Amino acid sequence: MTENKNPITLFDYLGRVRDSDLWFSFTRSPVIVTSACVTLIYLIVTIFAPIIAPHDPFDLASIDLLDASLPPFWMVSGEIRFILGTDDQGRDVLSTIIYGSRISLFVGFASVIFSLVLGVSLGLISGYVGGRLDAFIMRVADVQLSFPAILIALLVDGLARTLLPREHHDEVALYVLVFAIGISGWVQYARTVRGQTLVEKGKEYVQAARIIGIRKWTILLRHILPNVTGPVLVIATIHLAIAIITEATLSFLGVGVPPTTPSLGTLIRIGNDFLFSGEWWITIFPGVALVLLVLSVNLLGDWLRDALNPKLR
Amino acid sequence: MLAFIFKRLLQSVVVMMTVALIAFALFRYVGDPINNMVGQDTTLEERAELKERLGLNDPFMIQFYRFVRDASVGEFGLSYQHRRPVKELIAERLPATLELALVSAILALAIGIPMGVYTALKRYGFLSRTFMTISLVGVSLPTFLIGILLILFFGVILRWLPTFGRGDVVEIGWWTSGFLTASGLKSLIMPSITLALFQMTLIMRLVRAEMLEVLRADFIKFARARGLPTRAVHFRHALKNTLVPVITITGLQLGSIIAFAIITESVFQWPGMGLLFIQAIGEVDIPVMAAYLVLIAFFFVVINMVVDILYFVVDPRLRVDKALVNGQ
Numbered sequence: 001m002t003e004n005k006n007p008i009t010l011f012d013y014l015g016r017v018r019d020s021d022l023w024f025s026f027t028r029s030p031v032i033v034t035s036a037c038v039t040l041i042y043l044i045v046t047i048f049a050p051i052i053a054p055h056d057p058f059d060l061a062s063i064d065l066l067d068a069s070l071p072p073f074w075m076v077s078g079e080i081r082f083i084l085g086t087d088d089q090g091r092d093v094l095s096t097i098i099y100g101s102r103i104s105l106f107v108g109f110a111s112v113i114f115s116l117v118l119g120v121s122l123g124l125i126s127g128y129v130g131g132r133l134d135a136f137i138m139r140v141a142d143v144q145l146s147f148p149a150i151l152i153a154l155l156v157d158g159l160a161r162t163l164l165p166r167e168h169h170d171e172v173a174l175y176v177l178v179f180a181i182g183i184s185g186w187v188q189y190a191r192t193v194r195g196q197t198l199v200e201k202g203k204e205y206v207q208a209a210r211i212i213g214i215r216k217w218t219i220l221l222r223h224i225l226p227n228v229t230g231p232v233l234v235i236a237t238i239h240l241a242i243a244i245i246t247e248a249t250l251s252f253l254g255v256g257v258p259p260t261t262p263s264l265g266t267l268i269r270i271g272n273d274f275l276f277s278g279e280w281w282i283t284i285f286p287g288v289a290l291v292l293l294v295l296s297v298n299l300l301g302d303w304l305r306d307a308l309n310p311k312l313r
Numbered sequence: 314m315l316a317f318i319f320k321r322l323l324q325s326v327v328v329m330m331t332v333a334l335i336a337f338a339l340f341r342y343v344g345d346p347i348n349n350m351v352g353q354d355t356t357l358e359e360r361a362e363l364k365e366r367l368g369l370n371d372p373f374m375i376q377f378y379r380f381v382r383d384a385s386v387g388e389f390g391l392s393y394q395h396r397r398p399v400k401e402l403i404a405e406r407l408p409a410t411l412e413l414a415l416v417s418a419i420l421a422l423a424i425g426i427p428m429g430v431y432t433a434l435k436r437y438g439f440l441s442r443t444f445m446t447i448s449l450v451g452v453s454l455p456t457f458l459i460g461i462l463l464i465l466f467f468g469v470i471l472r473w474l475p476t477f478g479r480g481d482v483v484e485i486g487w488w489t490s491g492f493l494t495a496s497g498l499k500s501l502i503m504p505s506i507t508l509a510l511f512q513m514t515l516i517m518r519l520v521r522a523e524m525l526e527v528l529r530a531d532f533i534k535f536a537r538a539r540g541l542p543t544r545a546v547h548f549r550h551a552l553k554n555t556l557v558p559v560i561t562i563t564g565l566q567l568g569s570i571i572a573f574a575i576i577t578e579s580v581f582q583w584p585g586m587g588l589l590f591i592q593a594i595g596e597v598d599i600p601v602m603a604a605y606l607v608l609i610a611f612f613f614v615v616i617n618m619v620v621d622i623l624y625f626v627v628d629p630r631l632r633v634d635k636a637l638v639n640g641q
Contacts, residue, residue, distance in 0.1 A: 139324075143324075143328050146565070146568075146613060146617045147568075147572075147613055148568070148569040148572050148573070150572065150573070151569075151572040151575075151609070154575065155606065157594075158590075158594040158602060159335070159339065161594060161597070162339060162594075162597050162599060162602065241453070245453075245455045248455055248457075249455055249456070249457060249576055252455075252457045252576075252579075253457075253575070253576065253579050253591055254591070254595060255591070255594050255595070268457070268458065268461065272461060272580075275461065275464060275465060275469060276469060276476075278469070280465055280469075283461060284461075284462075284465070287458045287461065287462075290455065290458065291450075291453055291454055291455075291458065294453045294455075295449075295450065295453040298449070298452065298453050299449075
């Protein structure tokens, strides 16, 4: 434990961050700084949603049906109280978007973590143990990779819904969704980690660790795992954008998050019914919020991939 | 080559069997087949007798065998929701999905390839940068949102195009086609663009990347040194060599077009298989779900296999390498 002998203060750490290549390439691109800021704003706003949101869209006492279907404030009958207008039940669109982003981000992060843990573990085992287990895991991965992830998520979600009794759908829908999206995304992690593990396995430090009698699992977790995290981070960032889109799509199709706790996709689905009567803001604003979020995360992911790629430096 | 095809075939059979097993388990154990066939007042004895007659007391393997046998000829029983054979329902919906997928695939190729070539040749041109930016936005725009935006502009505000359904269709035998009527073609425009857009950006980026790589190759430099006209170098030498991966990826994408059709069909209320499937999930209509599951897996397995084999046929280098390895 070197940290104990030579403690790194926060100040030292920040200095190291400032001098790194990563920070340099970060500050060089205004687009990336902007998308990082946007992502950060999303995170802060959604974490503190109850404080920041101007209204509580789920508090029935504060909702007045007389406020229903008001347009955004700059339009003729709009009110400044509801900056982005209200939906058919008189809920403030901005507030529903904030709470909706919260659900979308939660499902996104949770399913990425699920995929990551599953994929990295299988990748490590596959690469380190090898043999039949490796062949089997990789065969399954190949097969899964030949189907689009969104289709897998949809099928798993559909199957899980069929297996569960109907009256419990709404309660567990969120977790079913996380499971379905998580299952659909593990392959990329497993493949990358397996490849990296195969490379690291042959290196001298691993052999040295083996010779001094460190147990297999300790070598895997303490020595190999830290060396495969770079690419995993890149995949996770890009995967987050995909997971958010997948969640929105499934919710839009009506097999995702239930309308009682709407995510951005559910909001778009609900608003879609009002498109034809001219109340476009109910569906377009959640759509814009979704695209902005996904675009920022995508840009960050693209940048991270290039910045961590030594070939492109 | 033969060994490769055989191995590939075997793998496909295993995949199909796994999917069939899932579909069968769903069919047999999740939905109660008896409950869905009889009324409330059927006695227990009658139920038991029906169960025996339908062979539901037989061993698992025999039941599974029967399921596979029936499924291979498209027999999936009655839909719970529509009270009609699933076979008929799917046959009705299949033309709608296939026509939509076909038009989208052609659209994606016809626009995506030229855009990719252009952005590769004029790398720093204004138009190229615009295309690249648009494609990034295109990747971040979920399919259903593109559909909604199109509906808003061309359906609600401008009122140019119909926003749902297939319009009038013409029956040709059991096939129904929207290609032959004006309203059918008009209805096809927005859904096919929605479905094509994502594939288009993908193909564009792929062609661009491949083209850039090929343009750096020695044989291109040599062709230039020989004094060949730029046009010939670009189109006869470079483009030709980029098309191998494009063909394979496009082939693979054909499957995802059919999968993504679920979303597009849902947005535009397009009466295809995807819409049928989504409604089946909502209604827990298990025979329809099982049929769709098997059918879509079959599509994918066939497409993937054909693409894998095409790879050998199209790219002579792979064949030569194989022959060398075998010869030694």
